[in-house]
Amino acid sequence: MKIAVIGAGAIGALIAGYLKLKGEDVSLVGRPEAVCIINKEGLKISGVRGNFKVDIFAHEVLTYKPELLILATKTQDIESALKDNLSLIKDSIIVTTQNGVQADNIVSRYLPQGNIISSIVMFGSTYFSPGKVVHNFEGSWVLGDIFKKISDSRILSVSLTLDKAFTTIISEDILGMKYLKIFVNANNCIPAILGLSMQEAFSDPEVSRVSIGIWKEGFDLLSQAGIKLVSLPGFPVENITRLISIPSNEAAKAFSGIMTKLSKDPLYGSILQSIKRGRSSEIDYINGEFVSLAERHRLTAPLNNKLVSMVHEVEETKKFFSKEGLFNSVKLLLN
Structure with a gap:
């Protein structure tokens, strides 16, 4: 072939x-x-x-x-x-x-x-x-x-x-799997906003709280839109539902522990890799998909919408946010 x-x-x-x-x-x-x-x-x-x-x-x-x-x-x-x-x-x-x-x-x-x-x-x-x-x-x-x-x-x-x-x-049912993969990729926006590896970014539980917020908002949107998630190999739907069902601080600590152990080499995520190469990222097709879904169903996705705009700001200005700057920008949007 x-x-x-x-x-x-x-x-x-x-x-x-x-x-x-x-x-x-x-x-x-x-x-x-x-x-x-x-x-x-x-x-x-x-x-x-x-x-x-x-x-x-x-x-x-x-x-x-x-x-x-x-x-x-x-x-x-x-x-x-x-x-x-x-x-x-x-x-x-x-x-x-x-x-x-x-x-x-x-x-x-x-x-x-x-x-x-x-x-x-x-x-x-x-x-x-x-x-x-x-x-x-x-x-x-x-x-x-x-x-x-x-x-x-x-x-x-x-x-x-x-x-x-x-x-x-x-x-x-690959479409249900692809929607679940959006959740896997949706956290890539955070290292892109900070200009850090995933390990560096998510070693901070406060930053990991933002990821839990992304998942909560996304899961609520898909539930209201009637979209069923299907488990991926090595990543069951329960990985999402378990963390969003416990207090955010506990979930953030658990998430931080998982993300810092993903690889011995630094992981940057697809969005930050594009930014570092001077190219537009796929943010509109990841977190932006939550935003588009909300618009199609007359719902709102304020956290993901804000994070999309922050990634675009980094793309345009070539300047990254501090962890404090990220958290201050989204803290009122976290549950």
Whole structure:
């Protein structure tokens, strides 16, 4: 199977590199700087599986028709990636990997729904520099069909290929899982606002209180909107309901303990990684999804709305908030 991965960032580079190491026919599409370095020096992966230098071809745009296209750009970059390569991917199976719940809808404006496999990555990776990524922690790769248009045999075929790099799971209700993944990612806004690693940010229980507030507000919104969360591998829905049902101070201490032990290497989260690279982040598709959901159902999401605006302020000014500044900005919005 000829495979292409569009997006040479933390997730895309990791996926392409591991598939290549397993002998798959795969190439990588990325930005000019990354393409130049990868073609000259190879793709360098370090982390939980060891250190690897992967010889892989990289291109700025596709040069062939892939049977399988793994779309690993940020959500806000999907349209430009599709437009740049559209003539070569009309018959490809497309696997989306983005956070949030909008990626598949965007892809379906350009390509048949029956060619789209939605996915959720539960493994973690950090973009270090062009052509260099760190694999922070292991996790499965969940596949599913939001539109109920793609055949089971096609999903199974893709699953067997991707399983060479990561353990794959096929879900019958991936949309409910994707909404739960928003909760997992929603805390990424806090390190982005502070300019700190996740371990540094959440070592402070006061900062962790903000995360509990995000979850409480999000869970209330989804309940009122009638959206059912579905447990993820390694992250059951009870992880949310248990913490939001106990006093905030206790929940914050428990959350702090979990987050500071996620990885021995610093974790920055996707939002801060984008900001550090001078790019727009996916905040509008994570915490912003709570805000949009509230608007669609004539509800409110004041905490998430405030945090979205703070991330955009950091993007525009390149100035991070102090922990005190963060807490003072949101303390009246915490339950």
